[in-house]
Amino acid sequence: MKIEVECKTYTVSQAAKIIGVCSKTAYQMVTSGKLPCIRISDRKVVIPKAALEQWLVDAVQWPDKTIKET
Known part of the structure; x- marks a missing residue:
């Protein structure tokens, strides 16, 4: 029996594609706190x-x- 699990998070690269930016920009947004994330470890970050x-x-x-009056 195969159980299907719906993933509740995106990788930073997946989120980058969704919002239309490159992965580097998305990682910068995560680092600066502009993009919501969950830090799993020092190297693993996911976006809910x-x-x-x-x-x-x-x-x-x-x-x-x-409308401004002139």
């Missing part, structure tokens, strides 16, 4: 899927749609 989805929602910058 739920945290990445929320980060994307929170990072959206909507243009100011107010």
